Amino acid sequence: NAGVTQTPKFRILKIGQSMTLQCAQDMNHNYMYWYRQDPGMGLKLIYYSVGAGITDKGEVPNGYNVSRSTTEDFPLRLELAAPSQTSVYFCASSYSGQGGSQPQHFGDGTRLSIL
Amino acid sequence: DQQVKQNSPSLSVQEGRISILNCDYTNSMFDYFLWYKKYPAEGPTFLISISSIKDKNEDGRFTVFLNKSAKHLSLHIVPSQPGDSAVYFCAASRNTNAGKSTFGDGTTLTVKP
Numbered sequence: 146n147a148g149v150t151q152t153p154k155f156r157i158l159k160i161g162q163s164m165t166l167q168c169a170q171d172m173n174h175n176y177m178y179w180y181r182q183d184p185g186m187g188l189k190l191i192y193y194s195v196g197a198g199i200t201d202k203g204e205v206p207n208g209y210n211v212s213r214s215t216t217e218d219f220p221l222r223l224e225l226a227a228p229s230q231t232s233v234y235f236c237a238s239s240y241s242g243q244g245g246s247q248p249q250h251f252g253d254g255t256r257l258s259i260l
Numbered sequence: 261d262q263q264v265k266q267n268s269p270s271l272s273v274q275e276g277r278i279s280i281l282n283c284d285y286t287n288s289m290f291d292y293f294l295w296y297k298k299y300p301a302e303g304p305t306f307l308i309s310i311s312s313i314k315d316k317n318e319d320g321r322f323t324v325f326l327n328k329s330a331k332h333l334s335l336h337i338v339p340s341q342p343g344d345s346a347v348y349f350c351a352a353s354r355n356t357n358a359g360k361s362t363f364g365d366g367t368t369l370t371v372k373p
Contacts, residue, residue, distance in 0.1 A: 149303070176358060176359045178359075178360070180363075185269070185365065186365050186366075187264075187266075187349060187363035187364050187365040187366055188304075188349070188363040189363075190360060193358060193360060195358045201358075203360070235303055235304070237303075239359045241359065245290075245291045245292040245353030245354050245355045245356075245357060245359060245361070246291070246292045246309065246311065246353075246355070247359055248294055248296075248306035248309065249304075249306070249359070249361065250306070251296075251303030251304050251305070252303050253301065253302050253303045254301075254302075254303055
């Protein structure tokens with residue numbers, strides 16, 4: 146059981162380039178999330194999805210886009226990369242039952258540097 | 261406005277002793293509080309949670325205490341082991357909020373042999 150899989154693990158981008166961070170889960174979870182973690186800080190929510198075809202903005206959505214065409218996949222798109230987007234990105238998923246009590250399952254992250 | 265705060269960036273304890281990690285929150289509408297543990301180069305993993313209607317939840321060496329009047333919770337690890345050395349995140353969520361959690365900045369625990 147793979148859980149939440151993120152690819153790539155590391156990436157270096159030049160300013161202005163674009164890329165897609167991939168996230169897939171095999172737990173049939175309806176809820177999925179994208180976070181970024183800056184050094185010494187907690188996790189900031191970028192976007193989230195409550196099911197296929199439904200996405201919404203989190204706390205720090207500027208400069209990012211998402212899509213959710215299937216239950217399993219939740220890619221995060223960076224357009225026109227900027228140095229401020231240098232961070233570690235985590236994808237997570239959770240079961241939708243019983244609301245806030247459900248723990249989130251995280252991937253191992255993508256470490257992204259914008260130079 | 262940071263709704264979940266972990267005021268101690270780091271904590272160092274001796275193996276076998278108790279580790280106490282603290283977390284404060286400002287939003288009285290939170291329904292659940294969760295603790296996650298994170299090792300370097302890995303994603304956070306769920307450790308233990310507590311409902312806002314309870315004041316204590318225990319799972320093996322880990323116990324979480326909730327003081328609603330003070331808007332404060334703490335994670336106790338007894339006895340502490342070197343393998344417990346990690347970053348611990350406190351998170352809070354609401355039932356009506358699509359499972360979204362608000363995270364603190366984390367506390368790095370070091371357990372010395």
